[in-house]
Each structure stands twice: as C-alpha cells, then as structure tokens.
Amino acid sequence: MSSTQEVGAAADEADQGAEVVAAPVALAVEPEEDLGAVSCREKQRILICGHSMVFWAAHQARRTRIGSQLGLSDWARVEWQGRRGLRWPGLLPLLFGRRSGLPPHVLVIHLGGNDLGLMQGRALSLQVKQDLQFILRRWPGVLIIWSAMLPRRVWREALHRPAIERARMKANRAIQKALGEGLGIYLPHPRIRATFADLYRGDGVHLSASGNEVFLDDLRQGLRLALSHLWGARA
Numbered sequence: 006m007s008s009t010q011e012v013g014a015a016a017d018e019a020d021q022g023a024e025v026v027a028a029p030v031a032l033a034v035e036p037e038e039d040l041g042a043v044s045c046r047e048k049q050r051i052l053i054c055g056h057s058m059v060f061w062a063a064h065q066a067r068r069t070r071i072g073s074q075l076g077l078s079d080w081a082r083v084e085w086q087g088r089r090g091l092r093w094p095g096l097l098p099l100l101f102g103r104r105s106g107l108p109p110h111v112l113v114i115h116l117g118g119n120d121l122g123l124m125q126g127r128a129l130s131l132q133v134k135q136d137l138q139f140i141l142r143r144w145p146g147v148l149i150i151w152s153a154m155l156p157r158r159v160w161r162e163a164l165h166r167p168a169i170e171r172a173r174m175k176a177n178r179a180i181q182k183a184l185g186e187g188l189g190i191y192l193p194h195p196r197i198r199a200t201f202a203d204l205y206r207g208d209g210v211h212l213s214a215s216g217n218e219v220f221l222d223d224l225r226q227g228l229r230l231a232l233s234h235l236w237g238a239r240a
Contacts, residue, residue, distance in 0.1 A: 049081040049232060050107065053224065054099060055115035057211060058155065060087030062224070065217040075225040080232050084109070092119045093129065097136060101143065108144040111231050113192075113224065115152035117176065122162025126172030130179035137188045148231055149189030152224065153177045156199040159209030170199075192227040194220065 053059055063085035066073045074083045086099060093116055100112075120129050137149055154177055160169045181191040196219050197204055197212070204216035212220055 049110040049235060051077070051081045051083045051111045051113065051228060052086065052109035053083065053113040053115070054086040054096070055088075055113075055152070056091040056119050057087065057089040058118070058220065059085060059115050060089050061211060062217050062220055063087050065214060066221055069218075069221070071221075071225070075221065075228065077225070077228060077232070081111070081228070083228075090119065091116060092123075093117055093132060093136075097139070100140065108147055110146075110235060111148045111150065111228065112140065112144070113150045113152055113228070115154075118154045118157065118173070121154070121169050121173055121176070122160055126176035127179070130176045130183070133176075133180050134183040134188070137183070141188065148235060149184075150192050150227055150231060151180055151184055151189060152227075153181075153191065153193045155194055155197055155212075155220075157210050158199045158202065158205050161210065190227070190231060192223065194223050196223070 053063070063073060066075065066085075072078075073085065074081075077083060088095065088099065091099070096114070096116055117129055117133065133151075137151075140149065141147065154173050156170060156173065160166055162169075177193075184191045197216060199205075201216075204213055204219065205211065206213050
C-alpha cells in the first residue's frame with residue numbers, strides 16, 4: 006500500500022459505508038521483535054499537532070504504559086503540539102513559527118473540528134487541501150497523516166447537530182480523496198462514535214479516558230504503518 010492510500014478498516018461512524026477505507030495492513034517489520042533491523046536506521050521525527058484532542062491525548066499518553074512515545078521509541082521520536090481551542094487558521098503559524106525547528110519526517114494533523122459550524126465543510130476541506138500542499142512545498146518529503154475529524158455528542162457552534170455531522174463526514178471524505186491524490190495518508194477512527202457515550206466526557210466534546218485510549222491506539226497503529234512505509238519494509 007502506498008503513502009497515498011488510507012489507513013483503517015471500516016466506516017468512520019454510524020453512517021456505515023460512508024467512509025469506507027482499506028483493510029488493515031500488517032507491518033513487515035515489528036520493532037519489538039526485530040531490533041536488529043531498526044537499530045541501523047535513523048530515528049524518524051514524528052510531530053503530532055492539533056487542538057485539544059491532541060493536548061489531552063498527550064496528557065493521557067504520558068500516564069500510560071506506552072508513554073508519550075506511543076511505544077515507538079525504537080523507531081522514532083514523537084513530539085506533541087496540542088493547542089486547546091486551536092482552529093485551522095492557526096496551523097501554519099504553529100508549524101512554521103520561530104521555534105519550528107527541523108521539519109519532521111511524519112506530520113500527524115488532528116484539526117478542523119473546532120471550525121465546523123463557523124465555516125462550511127466544503128470551504129474547510131478546500132482550505133485543508135491548499136494548506137497541505139503548502140506544507141509539502143515547505144517540507145519536501147514529509148509524510149502527512151490526516152487524523153479524521155471525530156464525531157461529537159455536542160457541537161457548541163451548531164444549532165442543528167445532524168447538519169454539522171453531515172458536514173464533518175463530507176469534509177473528511179473530501180480530504181481523504183485529496184490525500185489519495187498524493188498528499189498523504191488518511192487515518193480514520195471507526196471505533197469512536199457519538200453513540201458511545203462512555204467514550205466522551207460530560208461536555209460531549211472531549212474524549213474520556215477510555216475514548217483517549219482508543220484514539221491513542223489508532224495513532225500508534227497508523228504511525229507503525231507509516232514508519233514501515235518510510236523505511237521500505239516491503240522492498
């Protein structure tokens with residue numbers, strides 16, 4: 006599977022079939038079992054950025070067994086940039102500010118949910134595509150992973166929840182299509198659904214501890230596949 010293909014195994018949520026993705030692909034190299042194969046390779050820098058979902062996921066990861074490196078420390082160095090309340094226009098300043106440092110090998114973006122309700126889903130997806138193209142021009146060779154916008158039980162900026170849910174799914178699909186044209190990898194979260202109340206905090210927006218556990222597992226599996234691709238484990 007190439008970097009332009011999506012990562013995952015199911016529809017995003019309750020509208021089953023709306024965001025169908027390819028079946029999971031097993032890694033050809035497992036770092037826990039083949040340290041000799043990875044020890045000779047340069048560690049990859051992974052940057053995970055986004056709004057409060059990333060902020061709280063990083064907070065929980067530090068408290069778990071796999072830690073903030075998501076169990077990938079033999080392969081990579083994982084860095085987190087979660088900004089609570091971040092909206093899409095803040096992404097490029099976040100990435101290319103004065104302290105941006107060296108470009109990452111892998112860039113994971115989880116963003117856009119805070120913009121729904123303030124702008125149309127189509128306008129958001131077009132802006133996302135344009136900015137991803139800009140990132141690739143500034144950082145040639147970076148592998149972009151789009152972490153799909155999650156459903157919410159409560160949309161603070163919306164008067165009609167079903168309408169904004171439809172906008173979210175359409176935007177995710179449009180971005181998935183753009184990624185398939187060479188911009189990067191699509192990472193869905195099929196196990197996180199608004200109907201699963203235990204995955205959310207009482208505010209209906211942020212993930213609970215169990216929700217973050219699923220979210221972190223999705224990130225880890227997607228990153229393992231991305232690292233396998235970068236290292237040509239299938240060659």
